[in-house]
Amino acid sequence: MEKKLQVFMESGLLDSYILGTTTPDENLEVESYIAEFPEVEAEYERLQDNLEILAKAHTVEAPKYILNAVIKEITDDVPVIPLPSPPTHSRAPWFSIAASIAALIFGGLSYLLYEQNISLALENQVVVDEIFDLRSDIENNNNKLENVMLQFMKLNNPETEKYVLRGNSRAKNLKTVAYINAVDKTSMIDVVSLPKLPENQTYQIWAELQDRMVNLGILDESERNKLRTIPYMEDALGLSITIEPKSGSKINNTHNENSVAEVTLKN
Known part of the structure; x- marks a missing residue:
């Protein structure tokens, strides 16, 4: 079994x-x-x-122009062009009146057909443009789907280790998840939640090496639930998240004081 x-x-x-x-x-x-x-x-x-x-x-919102185009198509009315009444002459021969009426009708129909042809040409151009946009969207979606499948395979690779970083008393609601594959030498991080900071501060993630700390980038609330790649560091002993000033940060003796989340990596 x-x-x-x-x-x-x-x-x-x-x-x-x-x-x-x-x-x-x-x-x-x-x-x-x-x-x-x-x-x-x-x-x-x-x-x-x-x-x-x-x-x-990889959640993507539908483009706003699609909704606007549909609403415009529904609400726009085709203008009605009134035909002018043919002049009446009591003493004109009947065939002159008939010819005048026929000419007016023919002129009106020609004008309507001309307007409709222009309208159809514009609509056809819009359709052609939308087809090109849809093809581009399909290609982009296929590329995104391929990236999703690749990331899915990386997440489920037996060699991929999962590390959860939870905030300490300074950032109680902080939670991020790191995925590290030492064989493929890849690292990804998923920002689950980040407490709000003052405008002049940022969250930064660091790799702890034997003799120094290496900055791996800034974490932002806008990246929540967006799996992204971070630099892979060979022989990293651990990961940590700190609160640093936006003006810049330097690794010094106060690094431990700035730390709000830490995790030790497996050898």
Whole structure:
């Protein structure tokens, strides 16, 4: 039974099931394993959490111009052009009157057709522009999806270690999660929550080496739930988050006083 479970866990079916790329038969097989084995259920929940992190990290709002274009298309009315009444002459021959009426009708129809052709040409151009925009959006979304899948694979790599940094008394609600893979030499961080700071201060993340501290960048509230890459530091002993002035920071004896979150890395 344990060998059967091990074969299933190494098959990659669970990852494919999370990403929605399995067949109906494979879906039944995965679901039966989830129902039967607590280990599979726990791994399934972990993969779901990771996928949720990635979904939040790549959330994109719909462009505002689409809604405005739809509203304009619904509310715009086609102008009605009244036809002028033909002049009446009591003594004009009937065929002159008929010819005048026909000329007016023909002129009015020609003008309407001309206006409609211009309107259709403009609409066609708008459609062509929107098609190009949609193609560009599809290409961008495909690139983002590819990045999401790559990040998903990195998160679920057995070599990737997860480290949670929680704030101390100076930043009680601070929480960030670091993902470090020493084999691929990659580091990513997910900013879960950051307490608000005064305008002249920032949060900064540091790597602790044997003989010095290395600045890995600034953490901002606007990056909340956005998984991003940070520099990978070889032989780092730990990570720490400090509160520093925006004017600049220097590693000195006060570094420990500025620290609000720390975590020790596995060797």
